[in-house]
Amino acid sequence: MKSIVKFAITLGLIAAITGFALAIVYKITKPIIAAQDAKALEQGLSEIFPGDYEFLKLDKPITAQDPSVQITECYLVKDKASGKPVGMVSRVTVPGSQAPIEMLVGVKSDGSVSGVKILKLNETAGLGANADNPKYYVDKKNKITFLGQFIDKNVIKDKLIPKQDVIAMTGATITSSAVSKGVKVAGEAMVAYLKEAGQ
Structure with a gap:
């Protein structure tokens, strides 16, 4: 005892x-x-948003129409010279094949994508992990990366669906679809907010 x-x-x-x-x-x-x-x-x-811009964090993040796309932070992008809003950037989380994918999605006032950056990614090495690999090209001829292909696509006019108007990563359909969906859904929410706010 x-x-x-x-x-x-x-x-x-x-x-x-x-x-x-x-x-x-x-x-x-x-x-x-x-x-x-x-x-x-x-x-x-x-x-x-490269250039002379000011990023103003919103007090409350906007809400996406699709509950699987979580928007946790939003930044209004203003031109420092004119003080006029030119777009938005949001921190977005979507379910990946292995774990949630966290990224920044930027959209201009006209709905065109200014850029996408992965913040956290735990996808399969050599497959979904290529999403933010700067040396992995979905268009080798033009040296366009998976994330690079979203630049200048329009979240309102374009479908942003892999194998339609987005080139999917080889062997990583789930990751390709997750990122594309995050860009599309968050982008639509940001454009709606900008229009409603009269920006």
Whole structure:
């Protein structure tokens, strides 16, 4: 009986020490991770809307018509010289084949896609993981990447469906469809918001 109590106390102490150590590590690494995420977001916004623009975060994100497409953050893009809105960028999450895919989607006021950037991707290596591979071309002749093909497509006029007006990645139909759907649905929501706000 004494040995069982002693064993339980020892396990409890180990668990307490481990939990305390994890809490300290979390407290130390949390601001570092947050700073890295903020830097990646800032770089992503500038990549999607290159130029002299100001990104104003909306107090509340807009809502997509399709519940499988989650919009968690929205930024109104304004031209610094004129102060006029030129488009929007949203942080979008869609279900991938392995795990949720998180990306930034940028749309101009006329509905044309200004850019797409993957923030988090855990798809199959050599297949869906090629979505953000800068050396993987869906159009080798013109050196167009999977994400690059969305630029200047229009979320209102174009279907944005793989094997129709989007070139799917080889062996990664689910990932191709997920990203395409995220761009289309989030893009439509952003254009609707811009029109409603009179932008």
